[in-house]
Amino acid sequence: MTPPGDGAVELHMLVKRYGAAGGARPAVDGLSLTAARGAVTSLLGPNGAGKTTTIEICEGFRRADSGTVRVLGLDPVADARALRPRVGVMPQSGGVPGTARAGEFLRLAASFHATPLDASALLERLGLAGHARVQVRRMSGGQQQRLSLAVAVVGRPELVFLDEPTTGLDPQARHATWTLIEELRAAGVSVVLTTHNMEEAERLSDHVVILDHGSVVAEGAPEKLTGAERQLRFRARPGLGLEELLSALPAGSAAKESPAGHYLIEADVRPELLATVTAWCASHGVMTEDLRIERRTLEDVFLELTGRELRS
Amino acid sequence: MTAPLDLSPAPGAAPLPRMILSQAGFEVRAVLRNGEQLLLTLIIPVVLLVLFGATSLLDLGPGRRIDFLAPGVLALAVMSTAFTGQAIGTGFERRYGVLKRLGATPLPRGGLIAAKTLAVIAVEAVQAAVICAVALALGWHPHGDPGSVIVLLLLGTAAFSGFGLLMAGTLRAEATLAAANLVYILLLAAGGVVFPLDEFPSGVQGALELLPIAALAEGLRDVLQDGAALPGTPLLVLAVWAVAGLVLAGRFFKWE
Numbered sequence: 001m002t003p004p005g006d007g008a009v010e011l012h013m014l015v016k017r018y019g020a021a022g023g024a025r026p027a028v029d030g031l032s033l034t035a036a037r038g039a040v041t042s043l044l045g046p047n048g049a050g051k052t053t054t055i056e057i058c059e060g061f062r063r064a065d066s067g068t069v070r071v072l073g074l075d076p077v078a079d080a081r082a083l084r085p086r087v088g089v090m091p092q093s094g095g096v097p098g099t100a101r102a103g104e105f106l107r108l109a110a111s112f113h114a115t116p117l118d119a120s121a122l123l124e125r126l127g128l129a130g131h132a133r134v135q136v137r138r139m140s141g142g143q144q145q146r147l148s149l150a151v152a153v154v155g156r157p158e159l160v161f162l163d164e165p166t167t168g169l170d171p172q173a174r175h176a177t178w179t180l181i182e183e184l185r186a187a188g189v190s191v192v193l194t195t196h197n198m199e200e201a202e203r204l205s206d207h208v209v210i211l212d213h214g215s216v217v218a219e220g221a222p223e224k225l226t227g228a229e230r231q232l233r234f235r236a237r238p239g240l241g242l243e244e245l246l247s248a249l250p251a252g253s254a255a256k257e258s259p260a261g262h263y264l265i266e267a268d269v270r271p272e273l274l275a276t277v278t279a280w281c282a283s284h285g286v287m288t289e290d291l292r293i294e295r296r297t298l299e300d301v302f303l304e305l306t307g308r309e310l311r312s
Numbered sequence: 313m314t315a316p317l318d319l320s321p322a323p324g325a326a327p328l329p330r331m332i333l334s335q336a337g338f339e340v341r342a343v344l345r346n347g348e349q350l351l352l353t354l355i356i357p358v359v360l361l362v363l364f365g366a367t368s369l370l371d372l373g374p375g376r377r378i379d380f381l382a383p384g385v386l387a388l389a390v391m392s393t394a395f396t397g398q399a400i401g402t403g404f405e406r407r408y409g410v411l412k413r414l415g416a417t418p419l420p421r422g423g424l425i426a427a428k429t430l431a432v433i434a435v436e437a438v439q440a441a442v443i444c445a446v447a448l449a450l451g452w453h454p455h456g457d458p459g460s461v462i463v464l465l466l467l468g469t470a471a472f473s474g475f476g477l478l479m480a481g482t483l484r485a486e487a488t489l490a491a492a493n494l495v496y497i498l499l500l501a502a503g504g505v506v507f508p509l510d511e512f513p514s515g516v517q518g519a520l521e522l523l524p525i526a527a528l529a530e531g532l533r534d535v536l537q538d539g540a541a542l543p544g545t546p547l548l549v550l551a552v553w554a555v556a557g558l559v560l561a562g563r564f565f566k567w568e
Contacts, residue, residue, distance in 0.1 A: 059416060061568075085418045086323040095413030097405060099342055111334040112418045114324030121317055155418070158321040187319035 007070070008159045008190035009035040009058055014067035016053050016214075027053040028064070029214035035207065040181065040191040042201040044302060045211035046311040051194040052092060054211070055161050058192070059089050072159060085113060088157035090148050092164050092194075096136050102147050103132030106154060113155035122150045127176055142169045149177060153184065160184065162193040166200060178204060198299040202226075208298065212306045226296045230269040232277065234291040235261055245280050249273065269293055325418035335419060335427035340434050343397060352392045352496065353439055357385045358446055360506050365450045373508050375537065382447035382454070383532035384505040389439040390465055391525050394432050394472035396496045402428070402480035403488035412568045421567075425477075432469060440465075456535035460542050464535065467550040468528040474557020481565030499525040524553040 016028040028050045035041035043051045056062045057069055060076035060083065069076055074083055096105055103119060110116035123129050126146040131139055136147065145168065152160050165181070166174045181204055184191055195201055201208050202222045209219040218225060238260040246255050253267035267273055274293070281288055325331070343349050364370050365378045372380045405411050414424055444452075479488050501507065503525030509517050520526050531546030
């Protein structure tokens with residue numbers, strides 16, 4: 001792990017409360033995390049978990065009520081002047097004037113930096129070469145999103161904060177964005193992003209931090225979070241006697257039917273177990289469909305930790 | 313297919329003057345491309361100049377009509393850019409998170425304000441060139457000291473900018489849009505731009521003379537029509553408005 005003081009972002013016991021003190025539950029409530037340099041760190045969490053507030057504190061847009069924040073070893077508010085050239089920021093939405101032309105605004109952002117990327121090449125990379133002379137307000141949401149990403153990286157920063165970089169993008173644009181993020185990482189840039197897209201988090205991240213109610217509920221490499229365990233899933237007629245099936249399986253196994261007709265067996269999945277399950281089905285005249293062995297996904301972990309109820 | 317991009321970190325801010333010039337150029341282009349802004353900053357002033365300069369629709373008092381009108385329309389041009397245009401433009405930049413996003417770039421806030429000021433002055437220079445050309449074509453004979461004119465225009469710009477930024481930084485963007493246009497129309501009507509203030513009742517006239525637009529228009533007339541140097545009262549009135557506006561804007565402007 002990263003030695004103390006050496007992470008791209010280090011947060012310790014961060015608290016941020018909106019409105020009167022003692023009022024509503026804090027948006028960020030004792031959050032501590034480290035984002036390593038040169039790595040991609042993803043913040044996952046339901047709406048209202050505190051992801052954007054956390055990122056905006058790191059960007060220097062908000063001050064924490066308490067706790068410490070270190071970005072590239074510096075204080076985002078007190079050392080803002082030193083940090084601004086080194087940190088790229090893509091807000092969740094907006095920030096680009098609607099009347100400006102895409103290429104014009106990107107060149108403006110580039111002109112604030114000593115050795116920026118070539119604006120035309122960057123537009124081309126993000127599939128916006130044909131839109132350089134188009135007014136931002138005439139571009140689709142996905143195109144505006146990619147322009148915003150371009151503005152965040154044009155100054156060749158050491159660290160970028162991307163707040164939901166692919167929300168609302170079509171698959172092509174999403175893959176172009178993912179490729180760029182992978183290239184940033186390969187070039188040694190530290191990336192901190194928020195996302196609701198589990199596939200994105202699993203594919204891109206070195207480190208995933210799952211937030212809920214303003215603090216960390218789990219973190220680790222994606223494969224560590226999903227674990228090595230496998231599970232068995234199949235469909236069959238509803239109402240099978242699962243307790244009887246369980247008694248045939250090794251101790252510690254679990255089985256559930258949810259929704260009706262969809263079965264999940266969590267167990268140490270070995271060839272013998274598969275044989276036991278299919279033999280049990282055969283002896284009960286049960287035809288299984290869609291029988292598959294899978295690893296837990298990040299989405300399974302996420303829902304397990306943050307629950308299934310809808311968040312406002 | 314795509315050109316290789318060297319994404320390896322190479323952070324560093326550009327020199328401050330380059331950032332300011334770059335942002336100012338961006339803002340000037342935005343104004344000159346914006347149809348509604350051009351209506352306020354160029355078309356209305358030129359139409360007023362031609363309409364009332366070439367006809368006798370209005371009683372403009374003794375003296376040549378164009379010599380009365382041209383300084384008033386120059387004052388209107390300063391107000392339209394430094395106050396109305398800047399308030400509306402900055403108000404929507406704040407609303408759409410542009411100010412916040414610029415705050416995350418190496419351009420410091422002071423640099424952004426400097427760039428906005430430069431952009432306002434550059435647009436005013438374009439306005440002044442067009443208005444003077446039209447006025448000269450209509451037979452305008454300006455007198456007086458160009459230095460005094462520049463001092464008046466800059467002080468007027470400071471006064472109007474302060475209140476434009478105060479409005480943009482405190483009200484909602486839609487409210488700023490409505491209020492800034494309303495103030496433009498009210499001050500155009502009651503600020504001695506084209507309608508002489510001595511047509512108003514004397515008690516009202518004294519109060520109207522304290523408006524920044526009236527001080528600027530009267531000060532420019534004192535110099536350009538009557539050949540005065542550094543007219544004291546208008547300069548003092550403008551200075552008070554400028555200090556008040558800039559102090560209030562500095563105190564209450566909210567960036568997001």
